[in-house]
Each structure stands twice: as structure tokens, then as C-alpha cells.
Amino acid sequence: MVGMQVAPAQTALVRVLEVRRQNHRDGAIFRGERISAKGEILDTHSRLTVRLQRMSVCVPVKEGQWWQVTGRVTTDSYINDRGFQMVEEQMDVTGTDASVIKPSGFSIVNYIAKNSRMKGIGPQAARKLWERFENGLFDVLDQSDTEALALVLGIERATLLVEVWHQDGLSETLQWLSKHGMESRIGHRVLGYFGKDAAAKLTENPYRLLSFAAGWKQVDEFAKAEMGVALDDERRLVAANEEVVFKALSLGDTYVPHANLVSGLRAVLKGEKHTATLIDKVIAQSAQTGRLLFDSQDNVYSLGACLLEKAVAQGIRKRVGLKKPSCNVDAVIAAYEDRESTTRSRFELNQEQRAAVHLVAQHDFAVVTGGAGCGKTTVIKCVIEVLEEEGYDISLLALAGKAAKRIRDATDHEARTLASFIKAMQKEKEEKEKGQVASSQKRKALVIDEASMVDLLTFAAILDLIDDDTKIIKVGDQHQLNPVGPGLVFHCLPELDWIPHVELKVPKRFGNEIAEIANMIKDGIFPATDRFNGSVIFTEASEASLSDLGSSLYLQQPNDTIILCTTRKLAASINAQVQQALTARGRALRLYDPFSEQWQWCGFHLGDQIICTRNHWELGIQNGSLGTLVEIFDHPTLLDSDEDNDAPALGWIEWDDGEKRPLREDLLDSLELGYALTVHKSQGSQWRRVIVCLPTASGKGSTLVDRSMVYTAVTRAKSQVVLCGNHDDLVAAIERKKAADRRKVGLPNWLAQSALN
CATH class of the missing domain: 3.40.50.300 (P-loop containing nucleotide triphosphate hydrolases)
Structure with a gap:
């Protein structure tokens, strides 16, 4: 080793040579070479390793892309086996100081010719494209005009070129949206739906972005700042109207009463002073467009929710x-x-x-x-x-x-x-x-x-x-x-x-004790303390003590026991405590970080109970699947028994369907500790012993906990359930109507109408 130096922050244009790591949790690490704006290599003896934090990754990093990055650079110099002095630079990019760069002018020839993912399109073919289209080549690619490209490349290579171009986020629309803070997934959805007309459609009505999972605040700022949309622009007010209805839908309601629509609209617009006449006009206009529908009680539905409920009513x-x-x-x-x-x-x-x-x-x-x-x-x-x-x-x-x-x-x-x-x-x-x-x-x-x-x-x-x-x-x-x-x-x-x-109605399982208590809760009654027995136990607990109490009770009898919580935050706290007590001294699951050249802990130890939080149908597991980490390999290992996947495995997980499946790095983002779960995650399963940790003081007046949540938690137990919380707050929660009764849905109305036809 010759030496190490840390330089001030600098900006570089880098062609990606190798993606070393990329995931939703950590961002990305890639190795590349510094290039000029024309795509020429600036130093053949130097390589730059770049770490992008999660918020810096606007599109997936792929080989061949050009990235402009800004960050502090650490430089290592060394003599290689052939006696040459080599320089290895490492840049740590913070914030959003990174973006994919679209080549300009003739530099697109270098971009295409040296992109390893554009197989079969070498320097000669890239130059022919430039000779035919010159600067018009960018428009041809943005518009996905494979027919024009096929005149030079043939249809297969033309299709590949367009696919990689859009994967890299280099279309004008994607670049335009990215500059204004829109995630790449939103840009790709917009482009996939509107195609070459995307920019024109968004210019015509920027609030169309709301249909592609962009948030109201983000889209509204974009529309006002970039498109000059006025506060009282009808496009904006109609979109705000629809935002109220779709927000209600995201919370479970399929309709919004008219009065709630008006108050919700004013809340979305945050105190802006619009006249009642204008509000009424906007609501009427929303109805005329057909995007919002009104029933005979003046309730407002989104078109999609209304059609779905009617289809279900007819199907029944x-x-x-x-x-x-x-x-x-x-x-x-x-x-x-x-x-x-x-x-x-x-x-x-x-x-x-x-x-x-x-x-x-x-x-x-x-x-x-x-x-x-x-x-x-x-x-x-x-x-x-x-x-x-x-x-x-x-x-x-x-x-x-x-x-x-x-x-x-x-x-x-x-x-x-x-x-x-x-x-x-x-x-x-x-x-x-x-x-x-x-x-x-x-x-x-x-x-x-x-x-x-x-x-x-x-x-x-x-x-x-x-x-x-x-x-x-x-x-x-x-x-x-x-x-x-x-x-x-x-x-x-x-x-x-x-x-x-x-x-x-007649209980046939686990004696009558749990069933009797569950039925009382179902009816809105919290049992008197003398009704609790060995099968159902109530333990008074403060808000601050729930995490310690839940983990302590679990550790007394961990076999076939689960802790159920109302919030992910409480579940995470209990999971950390149980892990510390049970498995922290055991073997840790680690991954090698090529940037720091160190092994880093992934959050799990041998023997940990885990839960999958996303669907992986191709693996046979899904959101809610439970398992145990039963083996950790010394090093990432290729498995001969799994010919369909050439990614190395880190160990084995035994899942709740009885199958052992290899654990690979791409699954880590979908795994959490599973000693404590939210009540929602527990539906459909039973355990011998269930510990229920419910919020206390913070639950007063809250709709988070109601009788249906407590009832669901209690009925997960086969032999014993332990309720932990504040007595008075639990009484209030159980007296509260269940969430389903508070949900505003139109299906009963459509079913009643179908019965009359």
C-alpha cells in the first residue's frame, strides 16, 4: 500500500462497469470509470467505487449507465502484480447528489457501443445510427420507434436498444419527472401508459400523476411550480375533489358523504379561501366527467369502487x-x-x-x-x-x-x-x-x-x-x-x-373459557376481573412497560407462543428484546460490504423466528409467511440442488409450510423478526399461547384499537391468552364499535337493489 488520502467533495461523471450491491435498504454500490462528457475514459489506471444512499438512487443502477455523482473521495494507491501503480477511489454520495446522465450529441455513440447490456450493438452499429438520425436519435429512442431503428439494426436489436434506454431512465419524460422529485417507478408507469404522448398529457393536466401513485403534495407543488397552475384552476380543484375520495378509499371506505367531501376538500387545500359556489361547481363538474358517481343519498364514489361493488352484488x-x-x-x-x-x-x-x-x-x-x-x-x-x-x-x-x-x-x-x-x-x-x-x-x-x-x-x-x-x-x-x-x-x-x-354459535374448541371471554368482547363487554382464569389472564400494564412485559412473558414459555401488538413500532421493540435474550449470543448472519471491506450484520441470528413482509410467489412464500433461520453458511454458497437460481445462498430458513428454502441476499429486504407480530398479521393462524400487548394511555379516544382487534387477538389462542394493558383503556376500546361497522361501503345498498330486480 502506497497511501490513503481523503479529498474534499468533488463531482464526477462515471460509466458503471459493475454493480456490486443494490437493494431497497442500503441503496447501491457500483464500480466504474471516470469519463468525459463525450464518453472517453479519463484515466485507464483509475477506478472509482461509488456508494449511493437509498435516497440517491433515482433509478436502478445498471452496467453501462452514466452517472453524475458528487461526494467525498477516499483514494488508495497500490502497486499491482505487474509493477504499475494503480489508484482505487471510493466516493460516498450523500443526499440526492446523484443522477443518471443522458448522453448528448455524438457521445451517444460511446454510450451505446460500450454498454454491456446492449449486446450485438457495437461501435459500427452505433455510428450507423448516428449517421442516419444524428440528434434526432434521442427523439426516436424517447418515442420507442423500433420500426425506424430496425431499418439500421433489425427488429431484435432495435427492441433491445429501446428497452435498455427506458430501463436506464434516459427518456425525456423520466428525466423531467426525476428532476422534480418523482420516483422512477412513477415515471415508468406514466411512460408505460401514455407512451410518447406522456409529456403532452402531463402538460395538459399535471394532476394525472395522481393516478400513478404520486402523492397530492408532491403533484400539487409540481403543477404549481412547473406548470403555473393557479390555486383556483378547475383542474386543480377537480383533482383535489378526487383526492378526498381516493384517500377515503385507501383507508377502506368506498364512498364519502357529501358533507365529508366538502370538509375534506377544504382540508386538502389547507385553508385556501374558495367560495361555496366554486366548491359546488367543482363537485358538479367531477360528476359530469364520470370520474365520481353519486348515489340517491348524495354519497360520492370513485368510478372504480362503484363498478366493483356493483359487479360483486351482481355476482352474488x-x-x-x-x-x-x-x-x-x-x-x-x-x-x-x-x-x-x-x-x-x-x-x-x-x-x-x-x-x-x-x-x-x-x-x-x-x-x-x-x-x-x-x-x-x-x-x-x-x-x-x-x-x-x-x-x-x-x-x-x-x-x-x-x-x-x-x-x-x-x-x-x-x-x-x-x-x-x-x-x-x-x-x-x-x-x-x-x-x-x-x-x-x-x-x-x-x-x-x-x-x-x-x-x-x-x-x-x-x-x-x-x-x-x-x-x-x-x-x-x-x-x-x-x-x-x-x-x-x-x-x-x-x-x-x-x-x-x-x-x-356452540363452542367446540379449547374448553369454554377463551370462547366465553371472546364472546363477551365481541359483544362490547370487557369481563370483570373475577372472570379471568388460567386460560385467560389479564395483567395491568402501563404504556412504558409493555415492551418489557411482553418480552418477559414470552421468554417464560417461548414454545408455540406469539406476541401480538397493535403497532409495528411496539412489535419491533419487543422483537429486539426477545432476540437479545434468545439468540444474540449465537451465530450472526453477515454480508460482506465491498465499500468498507467489512462484514456487516444483517439483523438476524441463528435460530431467529422471522416473518416475510412481501409476496414472493416464485419462492412459495408471501406476506405473512413465518419461518426460522435454521442454518447460516460460512460464506455465500452456490447450491447444486437449486439449478433455477445461480445467486449464492446465505443459509436456510424453515418456513411454516414445512419447507426449507435457501436464504439469499435479495430476500433480506422482505424479512423481519417474528417473535412479535401485529394483530393483522396473525389472522388465519393459531398458537398454543398468545400474549396480547395493547396500547394504554395513547389509546384513549383512538380508533386504532377496537373490539374487533382485541377479539381477533384473543381468538388466536388455543390454550392460553394473556392480555396486557390498562384496564380502563381496554374497556373503552372494547366498547368502541368495531372497525367494520365504521367503514363506509356501498355494497349493502347495491345488494339491496339487486334483490329488487
């Missing part, structure tokens, strides 16, 4: 109607009871369960509700036998992977997630349209477990993909939490007397 209505079963249902029930009696003495369905099985046999749409432990799974098992006897092709479905695994284990019938079912049905539909697969001769039946978790979007997607004669059975507990996504479906159905419905 067309299936409702009494029909004669094609098999002897009582005989099937008797045979089922005989088989179950071989493992459970004198087993019989109770009257409610028998009624539920008959209901399913008699209707193409049926709803079975009941609390935890009331025998819903038993009904599903018997229903499957009836449907098989009738010759149905049965799909047993649940929203979450852990719920699908639980019902599969309980019924011995293959079960899958709703997402994987939708994906399979979309593929089947495409193949049918191409004539690649024949239609099945067997009628289909869908049995959807934990149906209270299914939102409007998901159920509407299912109805759109299945045949009109497909039978649907929805099973669940309407007193649990409402779906995370918008709307309500399952919660609305039991209240309608024309919907075929049976409620199971």
Missing part, C-alpha cells in the same frame, strides 16, 4: 336461489361422522353444523359464520365430502399462506392462497382465449376460509375470472378485523335475510 345475486342437491346429503354426513368416530369417540355434527352443510348443498352461494372454536373447520371438511360426491372440482382457498396451510392440514385437502388461485385462473383464461386448453367439464366450487380477510378488490377479481356457474362458499368470522384492503364483502352478508347463511 345471480348465484342465490334454492336448488335440489344431486346427492343424499344426510348419507354423506353419516359416512363422515362414522369415519371421524374412529379417531374421536361418538363424533356427531351438532344441529348448526348439519344445517350449514345442507345450506351449502342447496345453494350456489352460501355463507357460514362463527367464532373461533365453533366448528367451522369441521363444517368445511364435511362440505368437501358433499361437494366431491356431487362431482365438483373443489378449490379450497384462504387469503394468507399460513391460513391456507392450517386449513390444508386440518382437512387433508389441497389448499392454496387466493393470490395463487387468481394467478392460475388468469393464466388459464389466457390459454383458453388462445385455444391452448379445453374447458373443464366439471363444475367448480370455491370454498373460501377466513373470508372476513378478503377485500373488495380481491373478491371482485375472483368473480371476474370464474364461470357464472361456479359455486361459492364463504366461511369466516364477521366479528374479526376487517380486510386491510378497501371495502367490505363478508361482513355485509349476514345482515341480509335473503343471503343463504348459517351462524355457528
